Amino acid sequence: MIEVKDLVRTFKSGDRTIKPVNGVSFELGQGTLASIVGKSGSGKSTLLSLLGALDKPTSGDVVVNGVSLAGMPDGKLTEYRRRDIGFVFQQFNLVPNLSALDNVMLPMEFAGVRKSVRAERARALLEQVQLDPDKHGRRINRLSGGEQQRVAIARALANEPKLILADEPTGNLDEQTGEHIIALLSSLSRDHNTTILVVTHDRTLANKTDRRFRLQQGKLTEEPVRGRAAEPAAV
Amino acid sequence: MSVLARSVGNAFRNKVRTAAVVAVLAVAIGLALAMLVANQAVGAKVQELNASVGTVLTVNPAGGQGFEGGGEPLTAEQAATAADVPNVTAVVGTKALRLRNAAEAAAQAAAGTQAGPGGGQGGPGGQTTTTLTTILTAAVDAGTLGARNQDSSGTTAATGSTGSTGTTATTQPARALPITATGTGAEVDSTGKALELTSGTGLGDYTAESTKALLGTTLAEKNNLKVGSTFTINSKTFTVAGLFDAGTAFGNNALYVTLPTAQTLAELPGELSTMIVTVDSMENVDAAKTALQNALGTDKADVTQGQRNLETAVTSLDSVKNISMVAFIAALGTAGLIILLIMVMLVRERRREIGVLKAIGAPNRTICLQFVLEALVLVALGSVVGAVLASFASGGIASALVSSSTGTTAAPAGQRGGGFAGAAGGLPGGQGGPFGGASQLLTSVTASVSPGILAAGIAAVFGVAIIGALVPALLTARIRPIEVLRGE
Numbered sequence: 001m002i003e004v005k006d007l008v009r010t011f012k013s014g015d016r017t018i019k020p021v022n023g024v025s026f027e028l029g030q031g032t033l034a035s036i037v038g039k040s041g042s043g044k045s046t047l048l049s050l051l052g053a054l055d056k057p058t059s060g061d062v063v064v065n066g067v068s069l070a071g072m073p074d075g076k077l078t079e080y081r082r083r084d085i086g087f088v089f090q091q092f093n094l095v096p097n098l099s100a101l102d103n104v105m106l107p108m109e110f111a112g113v114r115k116s117v118r119a120e121r122a123r124a125l126l127e128q129v130q131l132d133p134d135k136h137g138r139r140i141n142r143l144s145g146g147e148q149q150r151v152a153i154a155r156a157l158a159n160e161p162k163l164i165l166a167d168e169p170t171g172n173l174d175e176q177t178g179e180h181i182i183a184l185l186s187s188l189s190r191d192h193n194t195t196i197l198v199v200t201h202d203r204t205l206a207n208k209t210d211r212r213f214r215l216q217q218g219k220l221t222e223e224p225v226r227g228r229a230a231e232p233a234a235v
Numbered sequence: 236m237s238v239l240a241r242s243v244g245n246a247f248r249n250k251v252r253t254a255a256v257v258a259v260l261a262v263a264i265g266l267a268l269a270m271l272v273a274n275q276a277v278g279a280k281v282q283e284l285n286a287s288v289g290t291v292l293t294v295n296p297a298g299g300q301g302f303e304g305g306g307e308p309l310t311a312e313q314a315a316t317a318a319d320v321p322n323v324t325a326v327v328g329t330k331a332l333r334l335r336n337a338a339e340a341a342a343q344a345a346a347g348t349q350a351g352p353g354g355g356q357g358g359p360g361g362q363t364t365t366t367l368t369t370i371l372t373a374a375v376d377a378g379t380l381g382a383r384n385q386d387s388s389g390t391t392a393a394t395g396s397t398g399s400t401g402t403t404a405t406t407q408p409a410r411a412l413p414i415t416a417t418g419t420g421a422e423v424d425s426t427g428k429a430l431e432l433t434s435g436t437g438l439g440d441y442t443a444e445s446t447k448a449l450l451g452t453t454l455a456e457k458n459n460l461k462v463g464s465t466f467t468i469n470s471k472t473f474t475v476a477g478l479f480d481a482g483t484a485f486g487n488n489a490l491y492v493t494l495p496t497a498q499t500l501a502e503l504p505g506e507l508s509t510m511i512v513t514v515d516s517m518e519n520v521d522a523a524k525t526a527l528q529n530a531l532g533t534d535k536a537d538v539t540q541g542q543r544n545l546e547t548a549v550t551s552l553d554s555v556k557n558i559s560m561v562a563f564i565a566a567l568g569t570a571g572l573i574i575l576l577i578m579v580m581l582v583r584e585r586r587r588e589i590g591v592l593k594a595i596g597a598p599n600r601t602i603c604l605q606f607v608l609e610a611l612v613l614v615a616l617g618s619v620v621g622a623v624l625a626s627f628a629s630g631g632i633a634s635a636l637v638s639s640s641t642g643t644t645a646a647p648a649g650q651r652g653g654g655f656a657g658a659a660g661g662l663p664g665g666q667g668g669p670f671g672g673a674s675q676l677l678t679s680v681t682a683s684v685s686p687g688i689l690a691a692g693i694a695a696v697f698g699v700a701i702i703g704a705l706v707p708a709l710l711t712a713r714i715r716p717i718e719v720l721r722g723e
Binding site: 049052054055075078079081082083087089093094095096097098106107109110111115155159 | 237241244245248587588591592593594595596597598599601715716717
């Protein structure tokens with residue numbers, strides 16, 4: 001479903017050229033829950049931003065469902081992000097003066113979904129991520145970190161993307177809440193056949209994914225994992 | 236939630252800051268609107284002055300100046316010549332008559348004070364003015380000046396040196412001012428301005444057979460006349476067709492009949508006392524005056540321009556108008572700059588949020604629109620407060636601008652009424668016409684906030700605000716969503 005071909009991203013830092021992503025290639029099938037681990041500054045987030053069309057590679061290509069992102073104009077890349085990608089950020093990155101419901105409706109609004117449909121769907125998604133219905137209309141800054149991350153996951157699912165990219169989704173959460181989020185992502189991957197790629201430092205999370213990659217000095221290597229077959233399906 | 240709702244919500248994210256921004260915008264917008272109102276008010280005044288007196292020339296018979304005047308009367312042919320002069324848009328001939336109350340005239344005759352052959356002199360330049368009798372009673376007393384003028388113009392003066400048949404001073408009955416009757420070719424006063432009718436209609440048919448008359452309000456009141464009432468002049472019956480208000484008690488002690496009627500009453504067909512010549516624009520007045528003087532001949536007619544004071548005043552008003560326009564544009568620019576700076580600040584502050592919106596698929600135009608709408612919400616609030624401020628401040632600002640700019644140039648108000656002193660035979664306007672009242676006209680500039688001006692001003696403010704907001708809003712297109720992850 002997603003095919004990464006010899007992806008390279010370089011940055012200039014003074015006289016030096018840094019290559020956080022240096023010839024990365026891999027493939028992920030539909031419905032896979034995968035993780036990328038590595039040290040801080042190893043280029044994990046850079047790789048994620050290239051996959052999500054937030055940044056453009058120096059060379060190489062990302063092919064999603066047979067469509068190449070290389071050379072795609074900005075407008076098309078925006079459309080790609082809107083239609084095919086869901087982002088979950090470590091800092092949640094929700095719009096603070098909007099309610100949980102409004103935040104989830106935002107991507108649908110951008111996609112031109114009718115208001116009545118998007119409200120109904122947003123409520124369903126918030127219920128799916130187990131956010132108390134009493135909190136659907138609550139402003140983001142009045143929700144806990146775990147609740148905000150649930151809203152962020154619901155927002156990522158809003159337009160039923162084929163690929164969810166999660167950057168340290170449990171990084172700002174306590175252990176128990178992090179466990180809930182891991183279970184939630186696992187469940188979504190299984191139930192919705194959504195491909196989820198998680199960048200994480202969290203060994204627990206990495207061990208519960210179907211595939212685990214390590215990014216080191218710009219190079220990606222796959223590591224064996226126990227996988228999530230033995231894990232409970234429900235959150 | 237729509238883009239508009241989100242923009243409104245964003246405008247109130249930080250209420251303290253919003254209040255401060257709205258306050259600053261309100262001052263700028265209020266100042267802009269006040270300046271626009273002042274500009275419109277002054278502009279209207281300039282237009283009014285130009286349209287009324289600023290472009291009028293008065294033609295009198297040559298040599299008709301002063302009490303010892305002579306020369307030939309003006310004629311209808313000269314009026315036609317004047318009409319052919321370039322830039323002249325209208326020529327209105329007038330024939331002045333002096334009406335004396337028949338009973339009073341009889342009493343004075345009995346007392347031996349009736350004017351001799353030289354009686355009835357007076358009016359502007361001492362022109363020959365036909366004196367007729369009427370049943371009307373003057374609405375104003377002669378006063379000291381009036382009595383003195385009547386003495387000098389018709390009766391034997393205290394010196395007794397000029398009256399051919401008059402007597403030296405004896406005990407005389409109290410006198411009323413003669414009533415000024417003007418035969419006119421159009422219903423205009425001496426400034427060329429249309430008569431302000433308070434009731435009734437105009438003179439209508441301009442023929443010698445016309446028996447319609449327009450009466451000043453005080454004259455009508457004094458004689459218990461109203462529209463439809465009748466009175467006589469030299470035994471001819473006239474019907475009151477309308478009442479006019481000249482603005483002064485002396486000016487309202489007058490009446491108008493048609494020019495042919497007046498000429499018939501005076502038994503001087505084709506003869507004119509004065510011509511009121513209107514020039515197409517103030518810029519052409521000087522040239523038209525010279526051309527008119529040349530066309531009529533310096534030995535036949537004197538062309539005078541009575542609005543010199545007003546010309547200076549209008550020039551002052553024009554500069555006030557320009558100043559207020561510059562101030563309006565400056566205030567408008569300030570409002571636009573405020574919006575620009577605020578929006579630049581907001582865009583910088585919300586870079587991460589903009590990045591997030593882009594990351595989740597928001598098109599640039601949506602984000603741009605959101606920021607422009609947010610700016611317009613702030614401007615709308617500022618406009619409401621600014622309009623209230625302007626409605627209170629515009630009058631004061633306009634007055635301050637006018638008085639500071641024209642205080643040294645306007646003629647003293649005391650000149651009013653001094654132009655044609657003792658002009659019993661002159662036009663009603665001559666008893667205190669506009670020529671000397673420049674300062675009064677200037678101070679009568681009133682700034683009122685009309686909905687139209689307000690709407691135009693606010694539309695301009697919104698136009699500038701859109702431009703001001705568009706620049707930072709377009710900057711959002713340059714924000715790349717990757718910046719969201721860089722901040723992680």
